[in-house]
Amino acid sequence: MTHHHDHEGQGFETRAIHAGYEPDPTTGAVIPPIYATSTYAQDGVGGLRNGYEYSRSANPTRTALEETLAALEGGTHGFAFASGLAAEDTLVRSLCVPGDHVVLPNDAYGGTYRLFAKVEAAWGVEHTSAPVDDVDAVRAAIRPGRTKLVWLETPTNPLLSIGDIEALAGVAHEAGALLVVDNTFASSYLQQPLALGADVVVHSTTKYAGGHSDVVGGALVVRDAALAERIGFHQNAIGAVAGPFDAWLTLRGLKTLALRMERHCDNAEQVVQLLSSHPDVVQVIYPGLPEHPGHAVAARQMRRFGGMVSFRVRGGEEQALAVCERTRIFTLGESLGGVESLIEHPGRMTHASVAGTDLEVPADLVRLSVGIETASDLLADLTAALG
Structure with a gap:
């Protein structure tokens, strides 16, 4: 057996x-x-x-x-x-x-x-x-x-x-x-x-x-x-x-996990690069960034840094919600890890149940599950959504 x-x-x-x-x-x-x-x-x-x-x-x-x-x-x-x-x-x-x-x-x-x-x-x-x-x-x-x-x-x-x-x-x-x-x-x-x-x-x-x-x-x-x-x-x-x-x-x-994870990571790295240089993004949270407090540990225990990216926007909650609603390729939805790119507002969606507790997340936070689509399409989509 x-x-x-x-x-x-x-x-x-x-x-x-x-x-x-x-x-x-x-x-x-x-x-x-x-x-x-x-x-x-x-x-x-x-x-x-x-x-x-x-x-x-x-x-x-x-x-x-x-x-x-x-x-x-x-x-x-x-x-x-x-x-x-x-x-x-x-x-x-x-x-x-x-x-x-x-x-x-x-x-x-x-x-x-x-x-x-x-x-x-x-x-x-x-x-x-x-x-x-x-x-x-x-x-x-x-x-x-x-x-x-x-x-x-x-x-x-x-x-x-x-x-x-x-x-x-x-x-x-x-x-x-x-x-x-x-x-x-x-x-x-x-x-x-x-x-x-x-x-x-x-x-x-x-x-x-x-x-x-x-x-x-x-x-x-x-x-x-x-x-x-x-x-x-x-x-x-x-x-x-x-x-x-x-x-x-x-x-x-x-059976295709390794192939998919490589592409998730490739695409996430390009998304991080775009967001890091965008004037309306105040913080990009990704373990692959040298300024991430966990970067050294992640580099030691992870093969690469993954397909999940979070970022905070200049215009607060209103702007974060607007970005989530304006994307066309990134689908507004909960869950993560699928072939398709997803975008969500944790404060109002996945983490709404912890509002008002120690686990509350910032209202200006957007979470991405970066999929395996053509990278240039994802970058254009985010650029348009950030306006």
């Missing part, structure tokens, strides 16, 4: 295409079939054929995705879920009990924050927030003996703060906690948290992994067998699994 060990030592692109699946022995199909089945014929009572009995527990299309995800993160076990939040909730219930404590980024993804503030808190798991780019602040937020998870997003959303994965893994492990890294923004191609000491990698595979804005999904990847066993038990017991059609689409997306 597992093939990932055959692919150790191979390059990222090779693993993305070959790791999770060998051509079907019956037909020779080079791509995993969509196993649209809920149950499986057994060889006698309790005699499972290759371990499959019921598709909540395991499905061959999902297995192919899970093994590919593990191979791309340098892990040994991957788990695919119906959404990123389903992955996160399953992880928390696998590793925490009421009375435990988690340290979250102080600008965590809104859905993650809501999960901890409304769902896990009601269940008895508490959280404290700390800035990811301040190792001492994260250490100070840990409650000795009670903190089970230190949760990291790097880069963060939408201010693109950078957390030092290696340093924070040390801080977490010193306190007897695990480091969880949400690798959604960077993707497996640009960043390898497990190699830097993280214990668990989380993805919303909806974003760069799937990459085509056509499927919602989530993933967890680990290296530790005992950890994998706990997560696998809870994945099955809770049941928020990826269906075979979703798994197949996500797998299809992953």
